Amino acid sequence: MSTAEKPSYKVIGTRPIRHDGVDKVTGRALYGADIKLSRMLYGATVRSPHAHAKIVRIDTSQAELMPGVRAVITSEDVPEQGDRVVELGEGAVNMRHLAANVMAREKVLYKGHVVAAVAADDVHTAEEACARIEVEYETLPPVLDLLKAMSADAPILNDDIRTESIGSAPSGSDQQTNVAKHFMFEKGDIKQGFADADIIVERTFDTAMVHQGYIEPHNATAHWNADDKITVWMSTQGTFSARQQTAELLLMPVSSVKVVPMEIGGGFGGKISVYLTPLAALLSKKTGRPVKILMSRTEVFEATGPTPGSHMRVKLGAKSDGTLVAGEAWIAFEAGAYTGSPIGAACMCVFACYDLPNGQVEGFDVCVNKPRTNAYRAPGSTHVAMATETLVDELCEKLKMDPTEFRIKNAAGEGTRRVDGPVYPRIGMVETVEAIRDSEHYKTTLDGKFCGRGVASGFWFNVGLKSSVSATVNSDGTVALVEGSTDIGGTRTSIAMQLAETLGIAAEDVNPVVVDTDSIGYTDITGGSRVTFSTGIAAINAAISIQEQMCQRAAILWETDAENVRYEEGHLVGPSDQRLSFRELAEKLRELGDAVVGYGTSGSETQGGAFGTHCVDVEIDPELGKVQILRYTIAQDAGTAIHPSYVEGQMQGGVVQGIGWALNEEYWYDEQGEMHNPTFLDYRIPTCYDVPMIDTIIVEVPDPQHPYGVRGVGEVPICPPPAAIANAIYDALGIRMTELPMAPHRVLAAYLGRNTDD
Amino acid sequence: MSNKRVVTATINEETAEFLCEPRQTLLEVLRDSLNLTGTKEGCSNGNCGACTVIMNGHAVVSCLVLGVEAEGAEIQTIEGVSCDGSLNEVQSAFLEGAALQCGICTPGFIMQTEALLAEKSNPTEDDIRFYLAGNLCRCTGYDKIVRAVMAAAEQRQVTTG
Ligand code: FES
Ligand code: FES
Numbered sequence: 001m002s003t004a005e006k007p008s009y010k011v012i013g014t015r016p017i018r019h020d021g022v023d024k025v026t027g028r029a030l031y032g033a034d035i036k037l038s039r040m041l042y043g044a045t046v047r048s049p050h051a052h053a054k055i056v057r058i059d060t061s062q063a064e065l066m067p068g069v070r071a072v073i074t075s076e077d078v079p080e081q082g083d084r085v086v087e088l089g090e091g092a093v094n095m096r097h098l099a100a101n102v103m104a105r106e107k108v109l110y111k112g113h114v115v116a117a118v119a120a121d122d123v124h125t126a127e128e129a130c131a132r133i134e135v136e137y138e139t140l141p142p143v144l145d146l147l148k149a150m151s152a153d154a155p156i157l158n159d160d161i162r163t164e165s166i167g168s169a170p171s172g173s174d175q176q177t178n179v180a181k182h183f184m185f186e187k188g189d190i191k192q193g194f195a196d197a198d199i200i201v202e203r204t205f206d207t208a209m210v211h212q213g214y215i216e217p218h219n220a221t222a223h224w225n226a227d228d229k230i231t232v233w234m235s236t237q238g239t240f241s242a243r244q245q246t247a248e249l250l251l252m253p254v255s256s257v258k259v260v261p262m263e264i265g266g267g268f269g270g271k272i273s274v275y276l277t278p279l280a281a282l283l284s285k286k287t288g289r290p291v292k293i294l295m296s297r298t299e300v301f302e303a304t305g306p307t308p309g310s311h312m313r314v315k316l317g318a319k320s321d322g323t324l325v326a327g328e329a330w331i332a333f334e335a336g337a338y339t340g341s342p343i344g345a346a347c348m349c350v351f352a353c354y355d356l357p358n359g360q361v362e363g364f365d366v367c368v369n370k371p372r373t374n375a376y377r378a379p380g381s382t383h384v385a386m387a388t389e390t391l392v393d394e395l396c397e398k399l400k401m402d403p404t405e406f407r408i409k410n411a412a413g414e415g416t417r418r419v420d421g422p423v424y425p426r427i428g429m430v431e432t433v434e435a436i437r438d439s440e441h442y443k444t445t446l447d448g449k450f451c452g453r454g455v456a457s458g459f460w461f462n463v464g465l466k467s468s469v470s471a472t473v474n475s476d477g478t479v480a481l482v483e484g485s486t487d488i489g490g491t492r493t494s495i496a497m498q499l500a501e502t503l504g505i506a507a508e509d510v511n512p513v514v515v516d517t518d519s520i521g522y523t524d525i526t527g528g529s530r531v532t533f534s535t536g537i538a539a540i541n542a543a544i545s546i547q548e549q550m551c552q553r554a555a556i557l558w559e560t561d562a563e564n565v566r567y568e569e570g571h572l573v574g575p576s577d578q579r580l581s582f583r584e585l586a587e588k589l590r591e592l593g594d595a596v597v598g599y600g601t602s603g604s605e606t607q608g609g610a611f612g613t614h615c616v617d618v619e620i621d622p623e624l625g626k627v628q629i630l631r632y633t634i635a636q637d638a639g640t641a642i643h644p645s646y647v648e649g650q651m652q653g654g655v656v657q658g659i660g661w662a663l664n665e666e667y668w669y670d671e672q673g674e675m676h677n678p679t680f681l682d683y684r685i686p687t688c689y690d691v692p693m694i695d696t697i698i699v700e701v702p703d704p705q706h707p708y709g710v711r712g713v714g715e716v717p718i719c720p721p722p723a724a725i726a727n728a729i730y731d732a733l734g735i736r737m738t739e740l741p742m743a744p745h746r747v748l749a750a751y752l753g754r755n756t757d758d
Numbered sequence: 759m760s761n762k763r764v765v766t767a768t769i770n771e772e773t774a775e776f777l778c779e780p781r782q783t784l785l786e787v788l789r790d791s792l793n794l795t796g797t798k799e800g801c802s803n804g805n806c807g808a809c810t811v812i813m814n815g816h817a818v819v820s821c822l823v824l825g826v827e828a829e830g831a832e833i834q835t836i837e838g839v840s841c842d843g844s845l846n847e848v849q850s851a852f853l854e855g856a857a858l859q860c861g862i863c864t865p866g867f868i869m870q871t872e873a874l875l876a877e878k879s880n881p882t883e884d885d886i887r888f889y890l891a892g893n894l895c896r897c898t899g900y901d902k903i904v905r906a907v908m909a910a911a912e913q914r915q916v917t918t919g
Contacts, residue, residue, distance in 0.1 A: 025868065026837070031795075297803065488859065649859055652898060687894065688904060691900060
């Protein structure tokens with residue numbers, strides 16, 4: 001569906017076969033775990049069985065005596081960081097915390113926290129050696145509950161944390177605390193806003209900790225060479241970020257670390273932080289041999305970076321004509337062991353879909369004895385969409401207003417100022433709601449006793465950041481495109497297509513390759529829905545440079561000045577109408593001077609932002625409380641869809657992750673802080689039997705900040721599903737669900753509770 | 759280790775002989791001893807399907823099979839689904855239908871699909887969803903995978919008449 005006058009493109013909007021596809025359907029593609037080097041050793045880790053404890057003593061002697069064991073490391077081998085805060089591309093990080101997360105020092109802060117690591121001839125020997133490492137702990141009371149962790153008498157996890165105030169929050173005290181950050185954003189006058197409201201709705205919401213659930217576990221292979229050059233092979237969302245984290249953790253210059261990206265089996269934000277890399281490097285330093293370490297699935301669940309559980313209280317006020325006049329939110333996120341939850345983003349997203357004149361948002365980042373949380377697809381936005389979009393539905397019900405009509409009336413648009421300050425450029429929120437309102441799905445009535453329909457919207461910023469590419473013209477008229485953005489879902493192709501479009505050649509004539517950190521300019525992470533946008537701009541810039549160079553070469557051939565040569569739709573056109581195709585000139589380049597190599601970079605901070613609106617039909621089994629998804633439609637503003645199949649794929653994948661978050665997924669902790677479901681059997685992500693086809697409507701409101709109007713599409717599709725499903729459950733049963741996941745027992749309890757109240 | 763056994767099996771239509779400790783899984787043997795790294799590991803306890811191979815005509819999760827159990831067996835892995843260097847119908851359907859994003863689950867899905875189509879040449883959407891429910895994909899939301907399997911079934915019927 002197109003909502004704007006669309007320029008005619010030759011490559012953009014088509015669906016070429018992805019360049020790395022054949023390798024991935026034949027098993028030839030090499031992922032992080034697939035690497036094998038000569039004399040390679042295998043690593044394993046010793047992990048804490050306690051959620052909160054002091055490390056009294058570690059005895060590695062028995063392990064070191066075992067035949068086949070080559071090295072053992074503990075925190076004594078990890079350099080002391082002191083008090084350093086370093087900008088790591090995804091925000092500033094306290095290096096002492098990052099180091100302690102990689103290998104616990106003095107204290108363990110969650111079950112699964114690494115305390116020692118071993119390298120041995122094979123992985124079984126390494127694991128046996130780990131079992132022989134004796135660690136004596138003095139256990140401490142675990143802090144697992146968000147609100148209890150915030151109280152003044154809670155046991156303290158990190159003695160160096162004081163509350164940092166952000167925005168208009170009052171400055172914190174000098175007391176030790178688990179509350180690492182306190183955000184406050186304000187706009188207008190909320191007292192007056194609520195006083196002006198005819199209807200006010202307010203609820204409290206809780207959401208459980210959930211995991212990204214990528215199918216490939218974390219991995220790292222490192223070789224510390226005798227010249228102190230360290231090479232790392234790993235699957236990562238950002239080679240340069242991994243390089244910097246590794247170098248900083250090892251107190252080495254960044255230039256001494258080279259990160260070689262292997263294919264990556266999913267990330268969703270969870271493969272930005274390094275966990276194993278410094279351990280593999282230190283074990284390699286001790287042995288002089290490459291060391292490979294792979295995580296088990298349980299280690300992935302217990303000790304990587306899931307997304308936080310939350311506690312939220314949100315209040316909305318509207319006039320009786322349906323105008324939204326005020327909103328207030330109080331949001332607390334579990335940071336996990338160390339500060340760093342996406343609470344800031346949550347505070348910015350909570351009312352981001354609407355033109356809200358009066359708002360106040362307060363947020364807290366709270367340390368608890370759970371793994372340090374990390375980004376997960378539109379980090380923070382799904383939590384708050386659950387709250388706001390549920391309340392919007394309640395307002396619509398009270399106002400007897402159609403949920404699409406209400407959203408269109410109050411939607412944020414160009415010029416709307418968000419509560420946290422920024423003013424939107426051209427955005428497509430209204431268009432996504434209209435697309436749902438006009439969809440076949442929404443127009444079809446839903447029958448059935450325990451069936452219901454729900455609608456919800458969502459927002460994600462999308463980031464710009466830095467990318468670099470280089471592109472060389474081959475003598476056969478193809479272009480070798482070298483980039484630094486690791487490809488998780490087809491971005492080699494979406495970047496190559498933008499280069500091809502700009503040069504007027506076929507997507508198939510571009511050969512994209514993702515290379516290591518020594519072979520390309522600095523490139524930020526594959527995250528923030530930024531690659532097709534930002535690395536795309538870099539590729540367009542490289543193509544423009546190639547155009548100029550091709551014009552110069554044609555000018556040599558035609559004995560004229562370069563300014564007399566035009567580049568038109570893949571052709572060079574001379575002053576007396578001489579014409580050569582890109583390929584024809586490429587074939588002659590050998591005689592026409594230097595090689596033609598284009599470089600391109602990009603570095604804008606922001607994009608225009610992405611919005612989506614979803615519609616879902618559910619049926620609920622009133623005896624089991626089980627919610628079945630009957631039909632699902634997602635409408636999302638993609639700006640300009642470069643490769644529609646992969647845009648749809650992002651939308652569908654995000655929706656199904658959102659369905660899992662809504663209905664099943666949760667970290668299930670006991671009182672001691674032990675996760676009881678650290679397997680895919682018990683932490684149940686959706687299977688193909690749980691979901692229907694996911695219908696997609698691609699809305700295209702071009703982002704003026706990108707030459708072709710691209711908006712990132714990867715993250716926002718996960719935001720609306722929990723609220724859309726909660727609203728559908730209300731429509732079916734008349735119960736408002738305020739806790740995620742809406743697992744059968746919760747739905748059933750709420751339903752039975754409603755019955756007894758009646 | 760001294761307690762290694764010699765195991766002989768037919769892998770991708772060729773006789774393979776390998777040394778294996780009793781505790782090693784077929785997955786480990788395929789990946790580490792035979793360098794067949796197309797078979798992926800996602801969980802090592804039978805829950806994700808990334809390691810699916812076909813053993814004696816049945817789809818199995820190779821992380822739950824011991825290497826020594828492969829003695830005398832006939833095994834097909836992703837590397838062996840098309841032997842002439844071109845793609846078969848299932849591989850082409852996944853590729854053309856954009857049924858993969860990160861691709862880590864893809865070999866497992868392709869092997870499971872082969873087993874499904876061997877059993878049922880004309881599966882319904884429900885058959886497909888039921889049969890592939892042991893294979894997890896976190897990227898695609900399954901829509902394009904299910905469609906690719908339908909397309910592959912159709913194409914295979916055309917080619918085999
Ligand atoms: S690795 Fe075998 S089922 Fe997951
Ligand atoms: S494509 Fe990534 S898990 Fe399926």
